Amino acid sequence: MISDPDGPAVTAGEQRTARQERRAQTRAALLDAAERLWAQHGIRGASLDEVAAQAGMTKGAVYSNFTGKTDLILALLERYTQGDLGNEMCPSLRDTARPRADRCADAGRHYARRLSAEETRMKALLLVELWLFGMRDFSAGWRIADWYHSHREGLAAELMPGAEELSARDRASLAMAIEFGLALQHLLDPDRVPAELYGSGMDLVLGPALP
Numbered sequence: 001m002i003s004d005p006d007g008p009a010v011t012a013g014e015q016r017t018a019r020q021e022r023r024a025q026t027r028a029a030l031l032d033a034a035e036r037l038w039a040q041h042g043i044r045g046a047s048l049d050e051v052a053a054q055a056g057m058t059k060g061a062v063y064s065n066f067t068g069k070t071d072l073i074l075a076l077l078e079r080y081t082q083g084d085l086g087n088e089m090c091p092s093l094r095d096t097a098r099p100r101a102d103r104c105a106d107a108g109r110h111y112a113r114r115l116s117a118e119e120t121r122m123k124a125l126l127l128v129e130l131w132l133f134g135m136r137d138f139s140a141g142w143r144i145a146d147w148y149h150s151h152r153e154g155l156a157a158e159l160m161p162g163a164e165e166l167s168a169r170d171r172a173s174l175a176m177a178i179e180f181g182l183a184l185q186h187l188l189d190p191d192r193v194p195a196e197l198y199g200s201g202m203d204l205v206l207g208p209a210l211p
Helices: 014-041 048-052 059-063 069-082 100-116 118-136 136-154 168-188 197-209
Strands: 003-006 007-010
Touching: 014 048, 014 059, 014 069, 014 118, 048 059, 048 069, 069 118, 069 136, 100 118, 100 168, 100 197, 118 136, 118 168, 136 168, 168 197
Parallel strands: none
Antiparallel strands: 003 007
């Protein structure tokens, strides 16, 4: 136990906990800074010096928490893919009390609202950057592949099994292709690729298997 003449005694365990909390806060700040910069400028377009400056820290803070740029990228990827990024069916599609066409139309409007948010645009940019990195780096690539797999399985689990030519997993794969592919097209060309097409796509791909 450490005595402080101006305050209560602090145990070694409390000091260790405080250091761990400060370290966690530092890591989170660096990850937040990397997320913003790499979404805006690309992974190759922003250095560790710039990441540290964005977080209000020195480059030494980066190296005291990460072994280098790749380690920081993998930590960001881990946080990104562990987050709540919508591994389940859109709530509108679950409303079994309503006609399927109405549910899919609502899903399209919900999707359009999500894409209109600046945060979604930044996440899309970051996901593309992480995907490109994963295509070139196996240690990152398998994490992204696992995240896609988890997303597919979460959606497939909510679909009704049937004897159709497409399995629930195949339908989930196609639904994901629409979800991500339409977002990329819409964010680049919103006038000619309306986000509401998502509803029509879900009706075509998931419709027969919706509960």
